[in-house]
Amino acid sequence: MAHILNILFRNFYFRFGYQILQPIAMTDSMTDTASAAPVQENTIRQENTHPQDTLRLLGLDFGSTTSSMMLAEVRVGRHSLDGRMGFSEPRMLLQSEPVFTPFTMAELLDESRINALLDEWLSAADWRSDAAPGQPDIQVAGAALITGLAARSENVQLLTDMISRRLGNSLIATADDPGLESWLAFMGSCATLSRHHSTRALINLDIGGGTTNPAQGLNGQVFDCGCFYIGARHLTFVPGTYTLLSFSSFGSLLLQYLGCEKQPGDTLNTDEVDAVVNFYVTALEFIALGDMSFFQRSPLHKSLLQMPFTPAANAGTHPLITFSGGVGEIIYQHERTGEWPAQTCYGDLGVVLAQGIIASPLLAADLRHQPEHAGRATVMGLTLHSCDVSGSSLYLSDPGRLPLNDLPIISRLPANTEADGWHRAVRLAMSSVSGACISIEDSRDILPQGIKTLAHTIRNALDEARYPLTQPLVLLMDSNLGKALGQYITDWGKENRCLYVIDEVPLRDARFVQIGKPYQHIVPVSFFGMN
Template sequence: MRDDQILSVGIDLGTSTTQLILSRLTVKNFAAAFSVPRINISKKEVIFKSDIIFTPLASQTQIDADAIKRFVAQQYDKAGIQKQDIQMGAVIITGETARKENSSAVTQALSGYAGDFVVATAGPDLESIIAGKGAGTNELARKHRQNVVNMDIGGGTSNLGLFSDEDIIDTACFDIGGRLIKIQPDSHQITYISPKVQQLVSELGLDLKVGNTVTTDQLQPVINVLTQVLENSIGLGEKSPYFDLFITNHALHPENEIVGVTFSGGVADCLNDDLPADEFRYGDIGLLLGYTVRHSSIFKHKTIYPSVETIRATVVGAGSHTTDVTGSTIAYTDGILPLRNLPILKVSKSDENLEASDLGNKISEKIDWYRVQNELNNVALALVGKHSPKFADIQRYADGIVMGAKLLIDKREPLIIMVHEDMAKALGHSLYAKLPEHYPFVCIDSVKVENGDYIDIGEPVANGEVLPVIVKTLVFG
C-alpha cells in the first residue's frame, strides 16, 4: 500500500475564542505483506493556523451559527483550500459555549465543511484532558516520570488536567479566566462582570460596577483572590475563603503530588515579567491576571515546563481516522452495531491493579467526566488488560467494570469495553454473566486507543469473528 495524504480540519469553539487548524496527515500501512492491514498516521503536519476570533454570539444564550460558518469559509479561502478537499475533521465545543441553547445547530451549519466530523461537546473534565494533551503535558509527565498538571486558563474557566506517566489521573475546573471582567480598551470603562466575581466584589466591599472607569490598582484585589485560588488548586498557600466559590465542578484530589506545571489557554500568553502599559488592550483582565500568576508561588515552588501550545492547546488539528480491526477473541450482543463517535475513557495502569470495588469507584468517577449539562454521554471504556490473566483477574475486571459503569447500565446504554491484551472473549463471558439479562454490550481486544480518541465500531465481518473499528485520534496542533 502506498502512503496516502489526508487533509483534515479542526475547529474549536471556546468560551471566548473560536479558531481553526488545517493539518496534512500521512497514512501508512505498517503491516507485513499478506497480513491484516495496520493503518496508522506516520506524519502530522499543521499547514494552516487561522485567525483567532471572539466566539460570535447572537445573544447571551445562542451562538451565531451563520457567523461561525462565514468565519470557516473565509479561513478556507485564506488557506487556498476548497471545502471539498477536506476529508475529515473535528469540531470541539468547550466551556460556556457548550452550554448554549443551539450548540447542535452549529454542528449542522458546519456539516458541509469537512468529510466526516468528530463532534465533541466537551464538559469541563474532558476539556481538561484535551487541553493537557494539546499542551504536551502528558508527554512531559512520561518523559520526566513525575506528576505534571496543565493549567488551561481561558476566558471563562481554568481547566486543570493532572498527568502521571502519560495517563490522566485527575481533573478540575474553576470559574477563573481573563474575561470575567470586560473593560473598554480606550475608556477603561467596565462593560461586564461575571456573577461570581460580582459576588466577590460585594464581599470585598469594592467599588467596581458596570459603567465605572477602572484602574489596575482598583482591580488588583480581585486579581489577587483569583490567583490565590489557582495557587490553592495545586496545593499551595493558605486556603482562600473564596476557594469553594470559584470551583466549577470539583477540585483536584489533594493526595496526588504535583511536581511540574504547564500553562495553556489565552492567559498563558500573558505570563509576563512586566505589566504592559496598555494592560486593557484585549478588553479584559487577562494581562493583569497573567502578570500576577507569573509572580505567584506557582513559579516559586513548582517546576514550570514550556507548553507545546498555549492559546491553541484545545484546538484540534483533525479527527484523523486510522482504520483497524479487532482481535478474533471478541464478545458482543446482536443488534447494537454499528456505533459511532464514542469517546474513549482509558483507565490508567495503576487503577487497573486495584481491587474490584476501588476499580469500580475509579471508573465511576471518570465516567462522570463525560457529563455535560447534567446529561451523561456513553463512552467506550478502554483497558490494557493482562497478557496471561488468571480467572481471578478476569472476575476482578468484570466486577469493577459492572460496578463502575452502573450509571451507564441504569440508563441502558450499550456497554463498550476495549482491551489491548488478547482477553476480550473471556472478559466478555464474565461480563455477560454479571450484567442484567439480555444487556447490550461489546467487548473487543487488540485495538490500541488513548484518552481523547473516538471510535466507530462497524457491523461484524468474517462470519462474525471480526469487528471493523475506526479510531479517530484527535490530533493536537
Template sequence: MENQIYSIGVDIGTSTTEVILSKLKIKNVLGTSLIRETVIEDKKIIYKSPIVFTPLLDEVTIDFDKVRDIVSEALKQSEVDKSSISTGAVIITGETARKENASEVSKKLSEYLGSFVVATAGPKLEALLAGYGSGASDLSKKLNRIVINLDIGGGTTNIAIFNCGQCEQTFALDIGGRLIRFDEQGRVVYISKRIEFLLKDMYIDIKLGKITELIELKILCKKLAKCLLEVCCLNELSEDTKKLFISEEFEPFKVDHISFSGGVGEYISQTEEYIQLEDALCHNDIGPILGASISKEFENYKKMLIAPKEKIRATVIGAANHSLTISGSTITFDKDILPLKNIPILKLFNENEDIRKIYVQGKKKLSIYENTEVAVSLKGPKSPSYEELKIISNEMIKLFENISGPIIILLENDFAKALGQVISLNLRNKREVICLDKISTNNGDYIDIGLPIGNAIPVVIKTLIYNS
C-alpha cells in the same frame, strides 16, 4: 498501507474562535506482538487561521452564520476541499459552551464539515486536547515526570495532569480572562455569575456600569491566581476554590513541572507592577491582569515552570491533531452500520474487575440508558484464555439483550478480534457486532466510530456538556 487524511480543529471559545487544518499520515506497522497495527505516524499542521473574536448575536446566542463563514474562509485559504476532510473536532469551550444554542451550533458545524468531524463540548476533553496541543504530554513523556497543564481561556481553566506522557486526571474551574468585561470607556458591562460570590465575600467593589479601580481588579485576580496554586497542590484547597470547580474535584498529586497555555497564558510573563489600567484593559477584560497575577503568585515556583510549545492555540491544535484514536487491526466490526455518532459509554468496573459479574454490573447501570444504543467498556484480561473469552462472551450477550442496536464493546487490552468472533458464533439471533481494543474510557464519555481506514477503525472519545 499508507494513507494521508486531512483533519480540522475548530475552537469556538469564550473570547476567540480559530481554525487549524492538519494532514495526518496513517500507516500499517509491525507491532511488538508481530501483528500488523495501524498507527498515526505523522501529524503536520498545514494552515492556522487568524484568531478572531467569537461572533455572538447577543449575550446568550452564538452567531452560527458568522462562525461558518470563518471556517469556510479557512478552508478556502488552506486550499483543502471540504469533501477531503476525514476527521477532526468542533470544540465549544469555556462560557461559550453555556450559550443557549451551543449544542445546535456545534452539531450543525460538524455536519457541515463531514461525517466524522465530531461536535463536542466539555471540560474533560478540552483539558486533554489542550494538554496535547500545548506539548505538555510530550514533555512529560520525554522527561518521565508529572506535568500539569493549565489552559486558561476567557471563561474557564481546563487542567490536565500527565505522568510520563499518560493523562491521569482532568478537571476544570471557572477562572478566565473574560469573567469581567468592560466597554471602551472602562465601564463594567459584564460580570460572570460564577464569581459573584467572591466579589461579595471579599467586599470587592466591582459593579455593572461603574468604572472600577485597578486595585479592585488586582485583588480579585490575586485571589484567582491563589486558587490555581491550590489546584497545583502547592497550597491547601480552600472552600472558595472548591466552589469554582465545574467538574468533579481531583485526587491529590505531586507535580514536577507546570505549564500555562490558553489566551491568558500569553500574559504570564508580565509583572503586576508594570500593568496600568489602560494596558490592563487592552482587550476589555481582566486577562492581562490575571496573567500578571499568576506570574506573581507562582514566583516561588519558577524552577517548576516550563514554557509550552503552544499557548493560545493549544486547544485547537489538540482538536486537529489529537482528537482521533486508531483502534488496531485485530478488531471486529460490521462496516454497514458505520459511522456511528454520540454513543454513550457504559464502563462496567472502575476497579476490581470480575468478568463473571459483567451482566450483574451492567444491569445495575443500564437504567440511565433506557431504549438507546450503548457501548460497553471493559479493561479485560491481558491475555485471556479461551475459557475466559467464553465467559466474557456469554455475559455480554446476556447484557445486550437489554440494549437496543448493535453489540458495541470497547476493550483496553488487545483481544477484540477473538472476543468478537466468539460472540458472533454464540449469538442465537443475527445482530451486528463491533468489538474494538486499545480504547480507554470513563463513565459519562461518548464515542464516535468512523469508517474503516484499511483494517483499522478511527474513534473519538468525548464528553457532551452544554448549558451547565
C-alpha cells in the same frame, strides 16, 4: 489552539477516503504551516506508503474569548515498537489567527457571524464532509470544542447544530465535558515537555476567558484533571480602559464579594482591579497545590468549582507548573520579549492576570520551561489527540451501520470476569436501545483457549438476556483478538448479530465512545466524557 489538535487526534470521528491532499486556499487570516516540523514524535512503519495512508484532521475551538481553527495531516501505520495501529508524522497544514468569539450585545452567540466564520475556515481548508457523486470520501476527521462562556450561552445548541451540518459525524464536545478539555490542553501544549522531564510530575493550567482547566501528568500521560470558572473575561472593559462593559454571572458575584458595587459604564479603580486579580491568583495557587479548601470558603468560592482537582502528591518533588490558553500565551510572550501588551488591550483582564501570575513565587517558579503551544493548546489537542484508530483484526458484523454515535460505555470488565459479571453488564447494555459499549480490560494476557472461553461466556449472557440481534453492541479490547472473539461469539457468522469488536485500542477512562466509518480495515475511535 493546541487544545483543538489534540481532540481531533484522539476523540473524533473521521470521514476517510483515498484522495491526495490538494493545495489549500489561503486567506489573510490564515497561516500556512505545511512546511513546519512534525509536532509529535511517533515511530511508525511506513514501508510502501501510499497517498491513501494520509489523513487530514480538522479542529475547531470556540472559547470565552477567542475561536480558532487548525488543519493537520497525519499518516496511518503500525508503531515500530509495539505494532499498534496509530498516527505519525503530524504536520500543521493551516491554522487560523484567533478571532474574538462572536457574541451579540445580549451575550448570545451571533448566528450570522459564526456562519460566516465557519464558511471562511472550511473553505480555506478545502473541507467537505461528503464526497461528490462518483468520488471517494475525502480523508478527514473533524472535531469541535465549545468551552467557557460560549458553552454557557443560552443558544449554544445553535452553534453545535451549525457545526454538525458542516462536519457530519464529528466529535462535538461542550463544557459539560471539562475533563476532556483539561486533558486536551495538556496533550496539546506540554506532553512533549512532560516526557522530557519523565520522572517529574507536571501541572498545566489552561487559563482562558471563562475557565481554568488544570491537568497533572507524568511522562506525557495525564492522571488528574479539573475545571474552575476562573478566567480573564468574566469582566470586560472598553479596550485601553477599566470602564466596565459587561460581566458574567461569576464576575458579578465576585464584584459583590469584594464590595465593589460597579455596573456597566462604571470605571474600576486600581485597588479594585488589584483585588480581582489577587483573588484569582490566590485561587490559582490553591489549584496548583491541589488544595480545594479555598473553594469551600463561601457560596462564591463554591460556585467557581466545576470539577475538583486533587492530584496525587509527589514525594519530595514539587510538580513543574506550565500555562496554556490565552493567558499562558501572554505569560510566555513576556518571558521571550520582556514586553507586555497594553493593559485591557483585549478588553479583559488577561494582561494584568498574567502579570499577577508572574509575581507569584509559586506559579512563576518554572517559567523557564516553556510548552510548545501555549496559546493554541486546546485546538492542538483537539485536532491531534481526539481520536484513536483500531487494529486491523477487528470484527464488524455490518460495516454499513457505522458510524455509531454517543454509545455509553456501560461497563469495564477484566477479561477473566465470571459469567455473573457478564450477565449484569449485558442486561445493563440492553437498556440503551441505540447501542452500548463494554470495555474488556487486560485482554493481552488471554491464551488461545481463553478466547474461546470468553466468547462462550459472552454468548451465553447475550442468549440468556435475549439481547436483540439488531441492537448494536460494541466490545473494546486492547489486544489484537477482535476478529477471533467476534467469530466465536457469532458462531463464525451463523448468528446475524449486530456486533462490533474493536481491538488494539487504548482503553480510556471515559463515559462515551464513537465508532467511525471503516477505512482500509480500521475504524476511528473517539472517546468523550473523560473522567
